[in-house]
Structures are given as C-alpha cells and as structure tokens.
Amino acid sequence: MDTIRKPPTMADVARRTGVSPMTVSRAFKRDSSVSQETREAVLRAAEELGYVFDSTASNLRSQRTDFIAVTIPSINNANFADTVRALSDGVSERGLQILLGYTNYDVAEEERLIEQLLRRKPEAIVVTGGKHTPRARKLLSNAGIPVIETWDLPEEPIGHVVGFSNALAVREMVDHFVSVGYRKIAFIGGDADRDTRGTDRRAGFIAALVHHGLDTSRLIAAGPPPISMREGADAMRQLLERFPDTEAVICVSDLSAFGALTECQRRGIAVPDRIAIAGFGDYEIGAICVPSLTTINAFASEIGAKTAELILDVLNGKLDQPGRVTIRPDLILRQTSR
Amino acid sequence: MDTIRKPPTMADVARRTGVSPMTVSRAFKRDSSVSQETREAVLRAAEELGYVFDSTASNLRSQRTDFIAVTIPSINNANFADTVRALSDGVSERGLQILLGYTNYDVAEEERLIEQLLRRKPEAIVVTGGKHTPRARKLLSNAGIPVIETWDLPEEPIGHVVGFSNALAVREMVDHFVSVGYRKIAFIGGDADRDTRGTDRRAGFIAALVHHGLDTSRLIAAGPPPISMREGADAMRQLLERFPDTEAVICVSDLSAFGALTECQRRGIAVPDRIAIAGFGDYEIGAICVPSLTTINAFASEIGAKTAELILDVLNGKLDQPGRVTIRPDLILRQTSR
C-alpha cells in the first residue's frame, strides 16, 4: 500500500467537510464571510487530511503573491539587516512576506536580481540605493507596482523614496570636526565605482573640506566593498604611512572605523589624542567598544519601518503621489573624537 | 489614451513573433530545444513588448517554484548570514532562490513560519537547529520535500542534517582551558528555554566541568536571545560582582565575548592575565579586536555550502538516504586566553 498519493487539495477538504471548495477557500481567509462553525469544521478537516494551502494556485488566480521584493547590497551588513527586519515586521501584520535578494554591491547583479524578483510578481519592490542600470530603471518603472528606493535621496527617483543624503551626513561630521579644531582630516572608503553610498559619503567629505578650504588629498581607497573591519585596519595602516600627521579620519562605516581603531591600538597610537576617528551607521559595536566610536546614526530601522508604512499606505490606496520620506541622520559624538 | 492595458503574456509574445505560446515558453528556458534564431526572435519580441515572465503561472502548472525555504533565528546574526549566503550562492547556479524567514529564537514563531513557507511550495526547506514544536516536526515530515536541519546534531533528525555538536565544541574549549591551568571557569549565555544552541553549549560546558571535577555554579544568564555585545558586557559586570575570583569565562558567542572584553577594559581588568575570555563562532570582530579573541570556528559558510550541495544532490536524485554532514568545529586560540 505504498502508493504515492497526491497531496490533498481544497476539493478534498471540501468533500470531507461536506461543503463546496469555495467555502473552504473562504474559511482559509481572514475576514471572509463564513460561519464560525463551518470554518472550524473546514479547518479540522484540513488538519486531519494534512492539507497544506497551495499559494501557487492562489497567487495565479488572485493575481496577488503577498510578496514584497527587497534588494540589499549584502546580507551580512547589520545596517541593512536592521532595515529589512523593521520592514518585515511592519508589513507582516498585513500578511506580506519579504522576498530578499542581495546584489553584492554590483549594479549589473542588481539588474539581474530585479528581473528575477519581478518575475515572482511582488506587490511592491524595495531597492537599496538610487543608482541603477538603465535597464533596471526601465524594469522598475514598467513593473506596475510601487517602487521604493531607500538609503539614498536620488535626484531622479523612480517612484517612492525613504532615505537620506549620505553626502550631507558626512558633511556635517566634517563641519563638526573642523569646529573642534581638526584640520588634517582623512577619509577611508571603498572604490568609487562599486559602493555608491560610500562614494556619496566621500563626495560629501570632499565638498566639506573644499568649503572649509582644507586639503582634500587624504583619501584612502580600501578596495571593493564590503569595507569591513579588516579593510579598515589595512586602510589605517596605509593612512599612517602616507599621511602620518593626520589628525582625524572619517570612515565609510563603523566596521571600518573599528578596524582602524584597532590598528591604532596595535601601534600604540592614542585615540583620540593623536588621531580622532569617526564611523558611519551607529552599529552596536560603536557604542560598546573602548574608546566608544563617534559616528552617524542613519536610523536603519526607521528606514525599514517608514518603508513598511509607505507600502501599506500605497497598497491601501491612501497614497497616490510618490512618497518622499527624508530621514535626518544624527551625529553621535563619543570617545574617539574630541 | 490612458487606458490601463494588461501586461503582456506569453500569448502576446507568441503572436508578435509568429510562433505558438509553447515555443515562447521553450525560448525562456535554458536547455529546451528551440532553434537559435527562433529564441532570439522571441526574446526580442518579449523585450519590445516589455514582457515579464510570470512565474506564478509557471509555478502552478509545473509544480515547481525553485524556492529553497530557510529559517534562521535572526537576520542580524553574522554567522547565520554567512550560512545563508553560502547556501544561496550554492543553489543559485541551479536557478534556485532562497525564501528566508526568521524565527526570533522562538519555536512557536518557527512553527508559524514553517507553515507559511510550506504554503509557497518550496523544493526543500532548511531549518536552523534541531528543536521544534511537535506540529512543526509533523509539518516538516509530511511536506514531501527534503528537510535539512542545520547548526545542530539532533538526536532524532527529521531528514537530512548538516551541523555539529554545540555541546562538544564548548567541551573542547573547557578541556583546553583546564589543560592550561584555568580552574574557576564561568559561562555567559542566554535563557535556557529560548536559544537552544546556546543551551546546548552551556550543557557542554557543565558536562566538561563535571568531568574535570570543577565547580559548575558560575553561570550567568544574560536574558532572552539574541545575546549580543551589550548583554555580554552586562553579564560580565554581574560575573565580576558575584564571582570576583573567576579565572576564565566562555561566552555563548563572539559578540557577547567582545562585550565582556570591553567591560573588562572599562574596569581596567587585564585580559587574559586577570581573566581569560573565549567566544563562539569566529566572527570577524574576534580576529581583529585588541586583544584578539579566543573562539570556536563553527564554519558557518561551510554549513551553507554543504547544505547547498546536499540539496542539489537530493534534487538530482543522487541521494536517497538521509544525508548527515558533520562539521568539526575548530578551537582558535588567540590573545584573550593563555
């Protein structure tokens, strides 16, 4: 009797309960009109049969998947993870599920990923950043679903935006550093053509220095992203060799800033007395390391939460204009700077 | 002329190309038999029409979704992120996509999540850990797809396993600590009933101490998971108050170990001279912090890679027995211990 029997369908559940398949379908929905006892009978029969709702059929017929597609540069980044978690929590109460993909900081890869994700017919798509290939832009524009660009303030948004100006945020940090007396200020970041947010931050750094009439040559490129702790340490080593009189350094993220800090510790260089360090992103490590890290809070979770709100509003028809949520990053001054 | 026209289907592409829908379908597959020129014509027409392949229909008819469902406790954990990334990379070459959900270290939440994921009809499901609710076990057993439990060695596996013994790994660390002369050894971890891997690690810790005839009372519970840096620092504070003569402490993860280390630094307690510290998981931070962290490498990426291999083998019919891949964690001895 080891016949491979096909898994039960709604029709099977309907037969067992003595109702129509349509009633079974309704019983599995939240707010549809089925009597309490019918619903319980249906669910009991389903449980007894081991029935598992088949959303592939539901998706096709109802033209809804309850997916929210999301692209992030890296799955290993705590900032983006925070955003995704808040986004996921925000939309899950409406039964929406995150379909996540990572681009590895590569716009060509992003294009492929976006195409893949759109085939799954998500209800909306959230992308990290505002720089895309022309084809990716076209795919997003024509997708017929809400598009939300995050972690950036694109000049020509495709649809909605929940983000902040990376350049401006760093600029404010430079302004602060200058105001407390630092003059020889360096920047540690990745290659120009990969990490677009990192590039924006560097642009803000340079613009600020120019504005203050300071030397803009202290730029250390730490290679292709992700720029993490190891790269930060390596970059600090380079910085100390090439510009030993540097007074302060701003890093593209807290991770690289922490790496830079450890390099100073290994070399017995006093932070912040000999050199000040600032990071970006307010990662957990920055608050707890010794000395604690001056940084910029970009409100990663809030980006996710606001994006979720925006998506729900759009899907509820409460918003027909492109939404624009601007986050205002905060300077967090701690022990690695005066 | 602002009529809302429905998005084009394969039938539209077929009409435009002058072939049958079936041929269009074939043109969109990798290895199906279509002539080169037909395929190009089809793809050109599709591009001109802005056609986007609709996988909801494909999923239903072909009974394949190309999803691999994955549950992890937290999306913000670098270890699990490493596993997921390696898994994703491993299966993506076969066109398989990860459908990710997180359980927040809660088996009831895991049950809900597993049910949600199974409705999407994945080709296989990967779960983190070997402890589940009875209903979750039943759902997984009856799903009719490969089930892979990871990051653990369950006594009664549901299907396949790619993992290691958390207890044994910590036991080896204790053995090492005893061999170099530590006697008063403490453990910092989470609450017993949430983080099952953390609980296993603590069990291994206690078993090892018992084996060596040492005091097992130095246990600090840092609250519900995730146990991160802040919790590690708080726990170290408690430990120093309650057991000031402790010689060494093993933490449930590198993050809590780093937090504990920073607490020592803030208090001017010498590590490792006054107290030794060990972590778990070989996170990036452990290799780069000063002093660097003694830890256990659980090979998170390898778990993902092996899981991917196993899934591909099963889906290719190359494996009909339940697979059992045992990872052997490595002790990594660094500066926070002698």
Add this chain to the structure above:
DNA sequence: ACTTGGATTGATATCGATAACATGGATGCA
C-alpha cells in the same frame, strides 16, 4: 527509395484556488 531518428514546433488539457455572479434563507422595518 525507404526507414530511422533527431531536431523543431504546435495543439490541447491542466495545475488548484478564487473572482464574479447567483441563490436561498433569515432578518429588519414600514
């Protein structure tokens, strides 16, 4: 010339839930 076989393409039915419309019975109100 005839068979065989591979390559390419087409016709038809189908995957399983549900949108849209229809129906019967109960309830409310004048």
Add this chain to the structure above:
DNA sequence: TGCATCCATGTTATCGATATCAATCCAAGT
C-alpha cells in the same frame, strides 16, 4: 404582510504557463 437587506454558501469560468502527446521536416544510413 411585503419588500429590501444581509448573510452564508454554491456555480462557473479563469488566472498564464507548460506537461504531454503529436506532427513536420530534414539528414543520415542501408
């Protein structure tokens, strides 16, 4: 009592790609 409503449920057709079977054509082998 009569008519409008609402609630619970049923009927039918359908979402869009593709599994399956069938047909055509051309080259190769005998």
